[in-house]
Amino acid sequence: MDFSLSDFLSVLYGEPYDWVKWVHRNLSDNHCPECLMLDGCFFKGDNHPPHPHHPFCHCILENISQSEIKSQATAFAAYQKFDPYLFDPEDFYKHGKNKAFESWGYSINDSNWLKNEFEKQALQKYILGDYKLGKLDEHGQRLSIEIKIPRKDKEGSISFTTGWMVCPNGKIKLNTPLGGK
Template identity: 55%
Template sequence: MDYLSDVMKAAVWGEVPPQVPKWNTWLHRNLSETHCQECLKLDKCWFSKEKTPKWPHHPFCHCVLEDISYNGVLTKSSAECAYSKFDPYLFNTKKTYSHNKEILFNQWGYTVTEAKWLQEEVTKQGLKKYTVGDYMLGKLDEKGQRIGIRVEIPRRDKVGSVSFITGWMVYPNGQIKLVTPYGGR
């Protein structure tokens, strides 16, 4: 269950509404001569309080965490998945990759015909899960903070579903962008 459904449920059943999830934004302050790339990349990125990168990030880190409204997180966040992450990348339509990820998806009944659907589904689930804090903090380096989000899709070869981890990069002001459509089971 996520926060919004819990609020609706509480309203319908006359229960006490759930606690509003707490989110904060990372703010980098220009107080020192040297700027560390990692803190610069985190600047203005939004995280759920429980899943914020280690702060302070290092000795003499001048960054601060500022609370932001959860309503803003729900209404202003956005997720972006480039079509190219599915075609040609995931389905290996140009036969230029050796990742073999297309074999897995083929086994689940997916071919490049479903690339557009997958793109939309991964975008939708990614955004929803990010905004309810259902993500895992991944690697942070000079390119930025990565997060992992579990996505579930129906199997097309038989009844049932499969889930896997999608990899994303966090950008300022609630934006996340897909890095890898399949990052493992």
């Protein structure tokens, strides 16, 4: 029988241990930049950065309910992440990511559609806790989220990893439209 950590905690606390809010407490002069970036961020109860984050970390994890995350979570992808960044019409960024999207039949004219689709799918997956924790540094905690879109050049669909930054109060922000760490 499978008995997960969240099952165990539900039994312990008598309620579903769904989500946590990372809370940094000002209890010392030493404000570590990583904990400050995590302050106020929401994570699935079984998928959050290691806590305590380091010896003498004063941060706490507050339980929040599934309904709170559902009502508060938002996903934002800046239009500029697609036009000009992803499709790179001036060949300025030279990352070659445009070639992948172009080979699936997409062009810079799809930027708005992609922005909306990325936001919709990433929000659904974030709310389900269907993300992978990526790099955490003084800029914040990154998440990887799988996005699936139809191919426009032929039948079928294509899945790839996108990179997001976790912001306070249930917001996630697109970092990179293809690839993530």
